Structure formats: structure tokens, C-alpha cells
Amino acid sequence: EVQLVESGGGLIQPGGSLRLSCAASGFTVSSNYMSWVRQAPGKGLEWVSVIYSGGSTYYADSVKGRFTISRDNSKNTLYLQMNSLRAEDTAVYYCARDVGTTYGSWFDPWGQGTLVTVSS
Amino acid sequence: QSVLTQPPSVSGAPGQRVTISCTGSSSNIGAGYDVHWYQQLPGTAPKLLIYGNSNRPSGVPDRFSGSKSGTSASLAITGLQAEDEADYYCQSYDSSLRGVFGGGTKLTVL
Numbered sequence: 001e002v003q004l005v006e007s008g009g010g011l012i013q014p015g016g017s018l019r020l021s022c023a024a025s026g027f028t029v030s031s032n033y034m035s036w037v038r039q040a041p042g043k044g045l046e047w048v049s050v051i052y053s054g055g056s057t058y059y060a061d062s063v064k065g066r067f068t069i070s071r072d073n074s075k076n077t078l079y080l081q082m083n084s085l086r087a088e089d090t091a092v093y094y095c096a097r098d099v100g101t102t103y104g105s106w107f108d109p110w111g112q113g114t115l116v117t118v119s120s
Numbered sequence: 121q122s123v124l125t126q127p128p129s130v131s132g133a134p135g136q137r138v139t140i141s142c143t144g145s146s147s148n149i150g151a152g153y154d155v156h157w158y159q160q161l162p163g164t165a166p167k168l169l170i171y172g173n174s175n176r177p178s179g180v181p182d183r184f185s186g187s188k189s190g191t192s193a194s195l196a197i198t199g200l201q202a203e204d205e206a207d208y209y210c211q212s213y214d215s216s217l218r219g220v221f222g223g224g225t226k227l228t229v230l
Contacts, residue, residue: 035219044122045158045166045209047219058218094165101172104213106156108168108177 002026002109004095009114016085016118022078022095022111030073033098035107036080038091046091049080050098063089085118092116123148124210124222131228132200140195140225142210148220150191153213157186157195160207160224169208170195197227205229 008020020036036048049059049069057069068081078095092115096107125143132138142155149155154173158166168177170186173193185196193212197204210222 037219044224045211045221047221050218060217098219099171101154103172104153104156105219106154106168106171106211107158107166107219108171110165110167113165 002097004097004109004111006093006095006111006114009093009116011117011119012085013120014086014118017081017083018085018116020080020082020093020095020114020116022080024076024078024097027097029071029076029078033100033105034069034071034078035096035098036069036078037094037096037107037110038089039094039113040088040091043091048093051078082116085116087118090116090118122223123214123217123220124212126208126210126222126225128223129226129228131230132197133230134200134202136200137196137198138200138227139197140208140210140227142193142195142222144191144193144212144220146191147216148191148212148214149188149193151215155186155188155193156211157184158209158211160209162206166209200229202229 003025005023035050051069066084070079092113094113096110157170159169160166173188174186183199207224214220
């Protein structure tokens with residue numbers, strides 16, 4: 001079964017750092033595009049970052065320079081290192097496989113999400 | 121302010137047909153990029169409902185259908201059921217922003 005399980009969320013003070021993990025089963029992370037998508041409380045979905053199978057990475061402007069996406073092929077796990085956290089980063093963070101084609105890509109499957117709360 | 125525009129809410133009675141629109145621009149939907157739809161039941165992660173404008177993943181009932189024209193797309197749900205009550209999001213690709221979503225539409229089954 002194809003599955004993604006996130007962990008690492010929690011309460012963190014503004015300016016702090018947190019690393020999210022996303023363990024995959026049923027497929028190989030390094031052979032796929034993988035994304036992080038977040039959802040602020042009561043709000044819509046926002047794409048955060050993607051790592052391509054070749055290793056290229058891209059970020060939303062809102063997190064560029066503060067967040068870093070990476071993967072550990074031996075653990076089949078995706079990560080999101082979040083630094084200089086702000087209150088507006090408070091959200092449920094989902095990892096998702098990014099299924100790419102010439103005409104764009106979609107996200108499937110999604111993990112269950114992990115809540116990050118940035119507050120003093 | 122989401123890149124793709126959806127109505128905040130729609131509603132319908134059981135058995136009826138509802139549609140949810142998704143409007144983009146020349147840098148995303150209008151540039152030829154596909155539109156995808158997700159269903160998010162309360163308290164759960166989004167689930168892929170339609171991909172590539174009109175394709176249903178295995179297990180998604182054929183009551184759900186998608187279409188795309190120009191800079192817009194639509195999700196149609198026929199034979200509305202109580203279990204369809206959820207938030208629905210459209211998603212596409214933008215040449216400068218990469219993955220973009222609509223603001224979401226809350227479907228209420230009356």
C-alpha cells in the first residue's frame with residue numbers, strides 16, 4: 001500500500017526551527033517528485049516546496065530562504081527543515097507525492113498531516 | 121487571495137447536481153496546464169478526486185466529473201449524497217508560481 005506518514009510538528013516560538021519528516025512506504029521517494037503543502041487553520045491549501053527525482057528543489061516565495069526540502073534515500077524519507085519560523089507559518093503540513101506530466105502535476109497520495117504552531 | 125478562484129460555498133439537496141467553478145489565468149489554466157480536484161472531508165487530509173482535467177482515480181464514483189475550457193475548469197457532482205459534504209479544491213500549475221490552488225469551496229448537502 002502506498003502511504004505517507006508525517007511527524008515532527010509541534011509548538012515552537014517565533015524565530016525557532018523545526019524539522020518535519022515524511023516516511024514513505026509502497027514506493028521510492030527518490031524516484032518521484034515530492035512536495036510539501038500546508039494549510040493554515042481554517043484556510044485553504046498552499047504549496048510550499050518540491051524536490052524532483054533529480055534533486056532540484058523549488059520553494060514558494062513565502063518560505064524561500066527559510067525552509068529547506070531534502071530526502072534520505074536510505075530511509076525513504078522526505079524532510080522539511082524550517083528555520084526563522086513566523087506566526088504565519090502556523091499550519092498543518094502535508095507531504096504528498098507530486099505526480100508530474102508535461103501539462104503540470106497533481107498530488108497523490110497525501111500524508112495525514114502534522115500541525116506546526118508558531119507562538120510565544 | 122488564491123491564484124485560482126473558486127466560489128466559497130455551494131449547496132444542493134440530495135440527488136441534485138451541483139457544479140464548482142475554478143477560474144485561473146493565462147499563466148496557469150489558460151497556458152494549457154491541467155486542472156486537478158481534491159476532496160477534503162472534515163478533519164482529514166485532502167484526497168485526489170479528479171486528475172488531468174477529467175480523469176477519476178480508481179475508487180472515485182462516476183458521480184464526480186471534471187472539465188476544462190480556456191482559463192476555467194469545473195467539477196460536477198451528480199446524485200448528491202450526504203457523504204459528499206466536504207471542502208473541494210482545484211489545483212493547477214503556474215509557470216512562475218509552480219503548484220497553485222483555489223481557495224476551496226464548501227459543499228453543503230441540504
